[in-house]
Amino acid sequence: MRTRRSTLRALGLFAALAAVVVVLPHFVSDFRAQQFAYVGIYLTALIGLNVLTGYTGQISLGHGAFMAVGGYTTAILMADHGVKDVWTIPIAAAVAGVAGLLFGLPAGRLSGLYLALATFAIAVATPTVIKRFDGLTGGGSGINLFGKPELTASLTPVESFGLKLSFNNWLYALSWTVALIAYVLAWLLLRGRTGRAFRAVRDSETAAVSSGVNLALYKTLAFGVSAAFAGAAGALFAIATTFVNPDTFPVSLSIFLLVGVVVGGLGSLAGLIAGAVFIQFMPLWAQSVSSSPGAPTVVYGVILILVMFVLPGGFAGLLGRLESLTRRGYDRSRGS
């Protein structure tokens, strides 16, 4: 009955989270709503990265590049083809997914640090490549989306379900809806045969092959799926910033995504949310500690190192430990 209990628990957690997401905007300012919208965007990307790093054990330092593919797909569709912003998101996910599959084909042969270096190379090259194809991407000056009719709620608030939503509130609702859909999709994908194959690849590639897991297929698939989520996040990012240029998706974005997934803790939704919150709020918090030049970066670096010292499994590991402690206490009080 273990599976059923965990399924029920996942559903309960999911429902509770959805409720929080719906209620939250009524209690926070417009500015906060925008910040929480970015948390939702990072969460979408982290859910994707978790498929790759958490389940398949492959390190990617290049997921910012797949976000860039998604972001530019959205920007080009909106600016040049008049597609409404919401409808560009699935297209952006599909395009980034295909890019991920194509990169995953050769990358499937690499493992561990070699893959980290290869993906890092992709992330570093992305801004230069975007500038090179300036006919499509607008080069260094980028593509401006602000004030375009395709951008929902950018000029006038939208009305839905009898609520007047400002741009930031609308952004918040959109990004968290996408994040929750992404979570459900990832959960459906990972709970069955595919998830088992991914985990087998992570635990031992050699053993996985001997048990009949098609290594190349599942590694490539993990890359594609994970890139598709990053693409959706990139699309949201472009919509949220109403602007894309080569510096919208810098190397540091790729690095911070990996930081988020490790600090949050691989594998659990609560951990991934913690990671997304970390990506969004830690730089701001470091800024508030000291604003003299360079100091926030020092604070960020120190905290990152300390978190890795204290929480080897990230925040998810901490939650897991707390949970097992309380459960042990509960069992003892029942005298079992």
Add this chain to the structure above:
Amino acid sequence: MADFLQQVVSGLASGGIYGSLALALVLIHRATGVINFAQGEMATFSTYILWTLTANHGWPYWPAFAVTLLVSFAGGIGIHELVIRPVERGSVLRIVIVTIGLLLLINGAMTWIWTGEVRYVQGPFPTRTIDVGGVAVSLQDIGTIAVSIGTVGLLWLFFQFTKVGLAMRAAAVNPAEARLVGVRVTWMLGLGWGLAAVLGAVSGMLTAPSAILDPTMMQVVLIYAFAAAVLGGIDSPVGAVVGGLLIGVGLNLLGAYVDFIGSALQLPAALAIILIVLMVRPAGIFGRREVKKI
């Protein structure tokens, strides 16, 4: 032909710099099993120490150079002791994140201490050129090649012919058995980090005269060093140096003679080298294929 040879010499000079930093990466990879993403920032930090000593305190170049190497050596050991050792037995992912934290920490510290303003470091070699059989060779290039290759050579002698060098190699190849025969493995790993910091310092100090010194100075050089280490084989010290020289000369020639690449696309070209090598021969030129036991 003269122009071609000139390009080769200046390529060798930058190649020596890439090779030293690549060798630093390889040393740490052999000792700790990870790629040290903070290696570039560590090198830049050392270069700032040199700048402080020469420009602020009026030291002559070579004493400042030697003191910088000593401080870097101590700094490398300190970083290993304080930051790396606590996570050394953990997962690769955890150590990678710690080196990224270190990168941010050192980068921010440089801006904090020295501000982000650009500084200029006077090189020890004259910038004039001399004529060698019709080829104009810059003395700065010759000096750069001599110092980088000299450092690497000294290091090779140290590893081959001293007891400590042997112990360090043993600790890297098989820590458990090395410990059984009385090698203090943890010290050796720390020593590896110290030597890597020294190599990084050399590459940083050689880069500075022909670049501007700011907290991001070595970030691009680090990418070239990655390419060099991958090309030579990430486990092979000889490979790192040869890879560095090949990358230096190759990129210089591509930049000079292939219009499409020029100077703007040199970085993507280096990245393309990384990707192609990883696809075709992941172990690099001198590396050994990994054999896994279950």
